[in-house]
Amino acid sequence: xxxxxxxxxxxxxxxxxxxxxxxxxxxxxxxxxxxxxxxxxxxxxxxxxxxxxxxxxxxxxxxxxxxxxxxxxxxxxxxxxxxxxxxxxxxxxxxxxxxxxxxxxxxxxxxxxxxxxxxxxxxxxxxxxxxxxxxxxxxxxxxxxxxxxxxxxxxxxxxxxxxxxxxxxxxxxxxxxxxxxxxxxxxxxxxxxxxxxxxxxxxxxxxxxxxxxxxxxxxxxxxxxxxxxxxxxxxxxxxxxxxxxxxxxxxxxxxxxxxxxxxxxxxxxxxxxxxxxxxxxxxxxxxxxxxxxxxxxxxxxxxxxxxxxxxxxxxxxxxxxxxxxxxxxxxxxxxxxxxxxxxxxxxxxxxxxxxxxxxxxxxxxxxxxxxxxxxxxxxxxxxxxxxxxxxxxxxxxxxxxxxxxxxxxxxxxxxxxxxxxxxxxxxxxxxxxxxxxxxxxxxxxxxxxxxxxxxxxxxxxxxxxxx
Amino acid sequence: xxxxxxxxxxxxxxxxxxxxxxxxxxxxxxxxxxxxxxxxxxxxxxxxxxxxxxxxxxxxxxxxxxxxxxxxxxxxxxxxxxxxxxxxxxxxxxxxxxxxxxxxxxxxxxxxxxxxxxxxxxxxxxxxxxxxxxxxxxxxxxxxxxxxxxxxxxxxxxxxxxxxxxxxxxxxxxxxxxxxxxxxxxxxxxxxxxxxxxxxxxxxxxxxxxxxxxxxxxxxxxxxxxxxxxxxxxxxxxxxxxxxxxxxxxxxxxxxxxxxxxxxxxxxxxxxxxxxxxxxxxxxxxxxxxxxxxxxxxxxxxxxxxxxxxxxxxxxxxxxxxxxxxxxxxxxxxxxxxxxxxxxxxxxxxxxxxxxxxxxxxxxxxxxxxxxxxxxxxxxxxxxxxxxxxxxxxxxxxxxxxxxxxxxxxxxxxxxxxxxxxxxxxxxxxxxxxxxxxxxxxxxxxxxxxxxxxxxxxxxxxxxxxx
Numbered sequence: 001x002x003x004x005x006x007x008x009x010x011x012x013x014x015x016x017x018x019x020x021x022x023x024x025x026x027x028x029x030x031x032x033x034x035x036x037x038x039x040x041x042x043x044x045x046x047x048x049x050x051x052x053x054x055x056x057x058x059x060x061x062x063x064x065x066x067x068x069x070x071x072x073x074x075x076x077x078x079x080x081x082x083x084x085x086x087x088x089x090x091x092x093x094x095x096x097x098x099x100x101x102x103x104x105x106x107x108x109x110x111x112x113x114x115x116x117x118x119x120x121x122x123x124x125x126x127x128x129x130x131x132x133x134x135x136x137x138x139x140x141x142x143x144x145x146x147x148x149x150x151x152x153x154x155x156x157x158x159x160x161x162x163x164x165x166x167x168x169x170x171x172x173x174x175x176x177x178x179x180x181x182x183x184x185x186x187x188x189x190x191x192x193x194x195x196x197x198x199x200x201x202x203x204x205x206x207x208x209x210x211x212x213x214x215x216x217x218x219x220x221x222x223x224x225x226x227x228x229x230x231x232x233x234x235x236x237x238x239x240x241x242x243x244x245x246x247x248x249x250x251x252x253x254x255x256x257x258x259x260x261x262x263x264x265x266x267x268x269x270x271x272x273x274x275x276x277x278x279x280x281x282x283x284x285x286x287x288x289x290x291x292x293x294x295x296x297x298x299x300x301x302x303x304x305x306x307x308x309x310x311x312x313x314x315x316x317x318x319x320x321x322x323x324x325x326x327x328x329x330x331x332x333x334x335x336x337x338x339x340x341x342x343x344x345x346x347x348x349x350x351x352x353x354x355x356x357x358x359x360x361x362x363x364x365x366x367x368x369x370x371x372x373x374x375x376x377x378x379x380x381x382x383x384x385x386x387x388x389x390x391x392x393x394x395x396x397x398x399x400x401x402x403x404x405x406x407x408x409x410x411x412x413x414x415x416x417x418x419x420x421x422x423x424x425x426x427x428x429x430x431x432x433x434x435x436x437x438x439x440x441x442x443x444x445x446x447x448x449x450x451x452x453x454x455x456x457x458x459x460x461x462x463x464x465x466x467x
Numbered sequence: 468x469x470x471x472x473x474x475x476x477x478x479x480x481x482x483x484x485x486x487x488x489x490x491x492x493x494x495x496x497x498x499x500x501x502x503x504x505x506x507x508x509x510x511x512x513x514x515x516x517x518x519x520x521x522x523x524x525x526x527x528x529x530x531x532x533x534x535x536x537x538x539x540x541x542x543x544x545x546x547x548x549x550x551x552x553x554x555x556x557x558x559x560x561x562x563x564x565x566x567x568x569x570x571x572x573x574x575x576x577x578x579x580x581x582x583x584x585x586x587x588x589x590x591x592x593x594x595x596x597x598x599x600x601x602x603x604x605x606x607x608x609x610x611x612x613x614x615x616x617x618x619x620x621x622x623x624x625x626x627x628x629x630x631x632x633x634x635x636x637x638x639x640x641x642x643x644x645x646x647x648x649x650x651x652x653x654x655x656x657x658x659x660x661x662x663x664x665x666x667x668x669x670x671x672x673x674x675x676x677x678x679x680x681x682x683x684x685x686x687x688x689x690x691x692x693x694x695x696x697x698x699x700x701x702x703x704x705x706x707x708x709x710x711x712x713x714x715x716x717x718x719x720x721x722x723x724x725x726x727x728x729x730x731x732x733x734x735x736x737x738x739x740x741x742x743x744x745x746x747x748x749x750x751x752x753x754x755x756x757x758x759x760x761x762x763x764x765x766x767x768x769x770x771x772x773x774x775x776x777x778x779x780x781x782x783x784x785x786x787x788x789x790x791x792x793x794x795x796x797x798x799x800x801x802x803x804x805x806x807x808x809x810x811x812x813x814x815x816x817x818x819x820x821x822x823x824x825x826x827x828x829x830x831x832x833x834x835x836x837x838x839x840x841x842x843x844x845x846x847x848x849x850x851x852x853x854x855x856x857x858x859x860x861x862x863x864x865x866x867x868x869x870x871x872x873x874x875x876x877x878x879x880x881x882x883x884x885x886x887x888x889x890x891x892x893x894x895x896x897x898x899x900x901x902x903x904x905x906x907x908x909x910x911x912x913x914x915x916x917x918x919x920x921x922x923x924x925x926x927x928x929x930x931x932x933x934x
Contacts, residue, residue, distance in 0.1 A: 113717055113822040156662040167660050169669070170637065185908045191818040192850045193634050194887040195623040195673055197894050197902050197931050198913045202636070202669035206662055223719040250580055252690040293760065351658040355580040383659045420661040427664050435664050441652045445920070446665045452919030453912070464664050 013073040014052055017097065020069045021055055028056040028103075039080050039090065039098040043145070043333075045344035045394050046088030046429055051078060051098035058103060060176055060184055060215040067213065068182035070097055071458055078460050079209040081122060081148030085155055086347050087428025089208050093462040099213060101150055107131045108216070115221045116173055116190055121150020121214050128219075137221040140165035143424065144330045150214045155426040156206030160329065163249075163382030164256040164288065167424065171220045174201050177212035180454035190218055203449075208426050209460040211453050225288035229298045230257075230322040231315030233305045238262055238281040238365055238377075242358040244301075244308040245283065245381045249354055251304070253297055257286035257326075258382040262365065265332055265376035272335030273328035278311070283381075284329050285315070286322070332378045336389040339374055343391040346403045349431075350414035351385035351423030360417050361386060364410055373402055385423035411437075427464045435465070480540040481519055484564065487536045488522055495523040495570075506547050506557065506565040510612070510800075512811035512861045513555030513896055518545060518565035525570060527643055527651055527682040534680065535649035537564055538925055545927050546676035548589060548615030552622055553814050554895025556675050560929040566680060568617055574598045575683070582688045583640055583657055588617020588681050595686075604688040607632035610891065611797045617681045622893040623673030627796065630716075630849030631723040631755065634891065638687045641668050644679035647921035657685055670916075675893050676927040678920050692755035696765045697724075697789040698782030700772045705729055705748040705832055705844075709825040711768075711775040712750065712848045716821055718771070720764055724753035724793075725849040729832065732799055732843035739802030740795035745778070750848075751796050752782070753789070799845045803856040806841055810858040813870045816898075817881035818852035818890030827884050828853060831877055840869055852890035878904075894931045902932070 021029045030036070031053050040050035052075075057063045070077045076096025083090055092098060105122035112135050119128060126146045128139050141152060143159040151157075153175060158167035165171070174188030187200040204212050235241040241260050248255055260283055261269065267279045283305075287297040294317065302313040316322060328335070337345055352360045361377070368375045368388060379386025390406060392399040411421045411434045421434040436443045446465050450457075457467055488496045497503070498520050507517035519542075524530045537544045543563025550557055559565060572589035579602050586595060593613045595606050608619060610626040618624075620642060625634035632638070641655030654667040671679050702708040708727050715722055727750055728736065734746045750772075754764040761784065769780040783789060795802070804812055819827045828844070835842045835855060846853025857873060859866040878888045878901045888901040903910045913932050917924075924934055 111820065111822060113713065114820040115717075116820070156666070158660055158662075162660060166637075169660075169666065170633075179912065183908050183911070185912050186906070187909055188906070189882070189887055190820040190885040191852075191887040191890060192821075193625055193629060193636075193818060193852065193890050195625075195816075195889045195891050195893045196887050196898070196905055197673070197910070198678070198916060199623070199636065199666075199669045199673050200906075200909055200912055202666045203916075206664070206666050211665070223717075225719075246580065250690075252692075290763075292763075296757075296759075349662075351660060353578065353581040353583070353657040354659075355578060385658075385660065415656070418657040420656055420658045420663045422662045423658060423660050424662050426662040431663070438663055439653070439655070439667075441650050442654055442667055443664070444650070445646065445652050445667055448919050449665060449670075449916060452915050 013075060017069055017073045017075050018053055021053065021066060021097065024065055025055055028058070030054045039083070039100065040092055042083050042085040042088060042090050044086045044088060044430065045346050045392060046091055047394065049091045049093045051092035052095045054098045054100055056100045056103050060178065063099060063178045063213055063215050064182045064184050066097065066099055067178050067180065071180060071182060071456060074456050074458060076458050076461050079154065079213045081151030082124060082146065084145035084147045085151065085428060086425045087430035089155060089426060089428040089463060091429060093429065102148065104215065110135060112137060114190060115223065116218060117221055118216065118218050119149055120216060121148060123149050125149060125152065132221065136224050138224050139219060140222050141168055141171050144333060149217055149219065153205050153214055153217055154207065154209050156424065158424040160257045160259055160380060162380060163258060164254060165222060169202060169205055172201055172205050173218040173220055175204055175214045176216035177204050177214050179212045180456065180459050185212065206426065208428060208463050210450060210464050211459065227291045227294045227317055228286060228288055228322065229294035229315050229317045230286040230325065231313055232277065232325060233283045233285065233313040234278050234280045234311040235282065236280065236309045238361060239358055240308040240310060241281045241283050242361055242381060244305050244310055246354055246357070247304050248301055249382055253300055255285060255382060256288040257284065259284040259329055260379050260381045260386065261332065262377040265336065265378045268335040268339050268376050269328045269332060272338050273331055275328055284325060333389060336376045336391065340391045343393055346390045346392050346407065347425065348388045348407055348410050349422045349425040350410055350419055351383060352414050352417045352419030354384045356417035356419065357381060357384045360413055363413055364388065367406055367409055371402060371406060373399065383423065384419065429463060432464065432466065480542060484536055484540045484542050485520055488520065488533060488564065491532055492522055495525070497521045506550070506567065507559055509550050509552040509555060509557050511553045511555060511897065512813050512859060513558055514861065516558045516560045518559035519562045521565045521567055523567045523570050527645065530566060530645045530680055530682050531649045531651050533564065533566055534645050534647065538647060538649060538923060541923050541925060543925050543928050546621065546680045548618030549591060549613065551612035551614045552618065552895060553892045554897035556622060556893060556895040556930060558896060560896065569615065571682065577602060579604060581657060582690065583685060584688055585683065585685050586616055587683060588615060590616050592616060592619065599688065603691050605691050606686060607689050608635055608638050611800060616684055616686065620672050620681055620684055621674065621676050623891065625891040627724045627726055627847060629847060630725060631721060632689060636669060636672055639668055639672050640685040640687055642671055642681045643683035644671050644681050646679045647923065647926050652679065673893065675895060675930050677917060677931050678926065694758045694761045694784055695753060695755055695789065696761035696782050696784045697753040697792065698780055699744065699792060700750045700752065700780040701745050701747045701778040702749065703747065703776045705828055706825055707775040707777060708748045708750050709828055709848060711772050711777055713821055713824070714771050715768055716849055720767055722752060722764070722849060723755040724751065726751040726796055727846050727848045727853065728799065729844040732803065732845045735802040735806050735843050736795045736799060739805050740798055742795055751792060800856060803843045803858065807858045810860055813857045813859050813874065814892065815855045815874055815877050816889045816892040817877055817886055818850060819881050819884045819886030821851045823884035823886065824848060824851045827880055830880055831855065834873055834876055838869060838873060840866065850890065851886065896930060899931065899933065
């Protein structure tokens with residue numbers, strides 16, 4: 001293990017790098033404390049590790065040059081989109097240069113017939129959907145935050161629509177990326193499927209900037225459905241809600257979104273988003289299809305809910321009301337944080353086979369009810385994935401010890417139930433300790449790949465696997 | 468490059484390996500010429516390269532021991548399922564030991580609620596679907612041949628249902644594999660989605676036995692739809708058929724299968740499967756859904772076909788008639804071979820964005836019409852993927868030169884149209900020359916991964932990338 005992987009970049013080498021980058025980028029290289037600090041943390045509780053410099057890149061070629069300059073001096077390079085990750089992915093734990101890709105934010109091509117588009121990595125999901133407004137198409141992956149598409153690919157993000165449309169794994173046709181050597185690789189074309197060698201696209205998707213920096217993406221789009229129906233359904237118990245989810249999925253209802261909120265999360269959303277939902281466990285749903293089929297789906301779900309002590313399922317195809325509810329759902333994380341201002345969120349992200357979901361949620365809820373921490377539950381339960389947002393003061397050792405204890409129990413429970421420690425947030429810093437437990441020998445295989453593609457360990461070092 | 472990667476395994480080392488394997492496997496190690504020859508080729512034109520021995524493995528642990536024995540002596544190890552690949556994937560071009568996995572053919576678990584199952588790699592797709600018959604579930608990937616699921620994963624197979632259900636990339640939740648070191652890796656659990664580190668599952672899917680030998684698979688299943696409607700529609704021209712396909716996909720019709728056959732292929736199927744279809748370009752279709760929705764889909768398609776000079780679309784929800792047609796479609800490859808008995812098939816497999824499909828097919832058809840070779844066209848056109856099956860005598864230099872000329876033109880055309888040289892058959896031996904043209908620098912990245920995970924180049928050497 002060389003020093004660059006364990007301590008901040010050596011100052012002399014750094015001075016040379018900064019000088020070279022200044023020549024390349026001019027004012028787009030920033031060294032001010034405020035800019036560096038802003039790039040040293042994401043939206044989670046993980047502490048700030050500011051990079052030594054922030055480079056605002058304008059093109060793939062420029063990213064390649066930045067990486068080459070840093071590689072020659074063994075200085076770390078960290079990719080940054082919007083900083084909305086939740087596991088410390090952007091934190092410069094070993095210093096180095098953060099490459100901010102937010103200025104590379106052009107939608108380059110849209111092929112409506114082929115349902116695909118080519119974008120730069122700084123384009124955010126909302127920006128893309130606004131751009132697509134008149135095409136009849138949309139990009140379905142929505143992790144809540146208005147994240148950049150490069151960052152979403154890098155963390156293999158998903159969100160509320162994944163139960164119907166899959167995750168970033170399924171939505172990225174190919175990428176262009178800069179490797180640790182500064183080489184530029186494009187992993188494929190626009191074909192909907194390919195069997196041409198190793199799946200480099202999927203290797204880079206979810207690699208969190210540790211194997212390459214994504215500088216362009218070819219994305220799959222979806223047609224906006226003829227009709228959308230959505231609504232909410234309160235339940236007497238969390239168990240009842242989950243049983244209704246399981247029956248919905250099993251019956252083959254092609255639900256587009258099916259989300260659970262426990263009563264703590266509902267109360268948080270009421271307060272934050274000015275709603276007056278009954279404070280009981282609740283499902284948020286959405287159905288996509290034709291007028292006939294969304295009506296059929298909504299009625300079928302209402303019948304299922306009824307069998308599981310659900311309240312009445314009120315649904316509408318009217319856009320305004322749906323939007324208001326889904327905005328509240330998307331703001332669940334911020335609503336949770338607002339419950340105890342000043343605290344930070346430690347987010348859990350387990351995902352289990354749906355048949356094990358009721359048990360996993362029930363035992364988790366019992367743990368949380370017995371704890372002194374406030375921790376709403378919200379989840380993409382159609383996929384078996386849910387989050388608790390544990391409100392903590394990272395300086396408070398009692399908070400941290402309790403949050404870690406609960407987190408450990410949750411992950412071990414999920415692994416025992418054949419699940420994963422992270423359905424969609426990624427490993428970053430926060431889940432590294434669990435990855436080995438989850439995947440055993442597989443971590444060695446990951447290390448081998450990392451060492452081969454980045455022998456100097458300069459790409460986002462200290463994330464996913466320790467070397 | 469060490470010798471093991473370029474010439475047949477050294478005889479002395481081989482003698483030691485055979486002796487060790489004999490101790491391990493007894494009669495399940497076979498050295499007879501007939502068995503070795505049968506394992507030295509697939510269903511394509513590629514010439515037979517027999518392995519030095521064939522090991523019939525019974526368990527993951529046994530595969531690990533076989534690999535360890537071979538690794539210690541730097542002897543190649545080639546995985547073999549049913550031998551139904553089409554690019555020479557199983558050919559022992561550098562000799563060594565073929566591990567036949569066909570006796571590892573147990574369905575280990577089915578989780579109906581979770582729509583998943585765990586199988587050994589020798590289970591074939593038909594065997595799995597027969598096993599699932601009473602569960603209301605099915606496994607959707609069907610490459611035509613009754614291939615083993617391990618082999619299908621290794622080649623990232625797809626087939627007629629991919630337009631609706633995706634490919635093996637989408638249908639494999641996780642795998643257990645033996646790496647070049649003999650280490651056993653399990654790449655994940657049963658969660659429907661995961662962001663836990665590098666996507667080792669997708670790296671192994673499509674790696675054609677060059678990075679690991681898949682010894683167990685967790686697969687995603689689908690619910691058998693309430694209703695299935697299927698039928699055929701003749702067209703005056705191939706162009707008209709493809710325009711109808713494009714409009715069908717673009718209109719968001721969730722077609723489950725949409726296949727084109729040109730008039731040469733229809734004639735071949737008529738002869739082979741005893742049908743009397745009109746010998747014109749033709750679409751085979753299938754719709755999945757409720758009774759109402761398959762009727763709606765069929766009627767919508769009929770209207771689309773009508774706009775593109777399609778004949779009448781005759782469809783049925785009756786199982787027997789549908790099965791007869793789809794069996795004929797699945798036997799298209801064998802029907803083509805039967806056109807000129809004694810000849811072999813050189814199969815092309817380009818896949819392009821659907822907006823470029825009409826042009827790609829039209830220019831290909833013109834090439835084939837002008838050639839002396841017989842070459843039916845059949846394709847999964849909903850994905851932009853089609854095959855020509857060029858009938859050749861591999862010993863005949865004129866045949867080979869012409870087939871290679873046509874093949875080159877087809878691939879270059881597909882690449883110029885932003886497509887791939889292989890939608891589903893893989894690279895094997897047959898497409899290696901094209902991979903570099905298609906993916907450029909990406910091939911170096913593949914080489915780096917291969918060298919890191921298999922530094923001795925013992926796993927299926929000489930396939931996908933040359934080292």
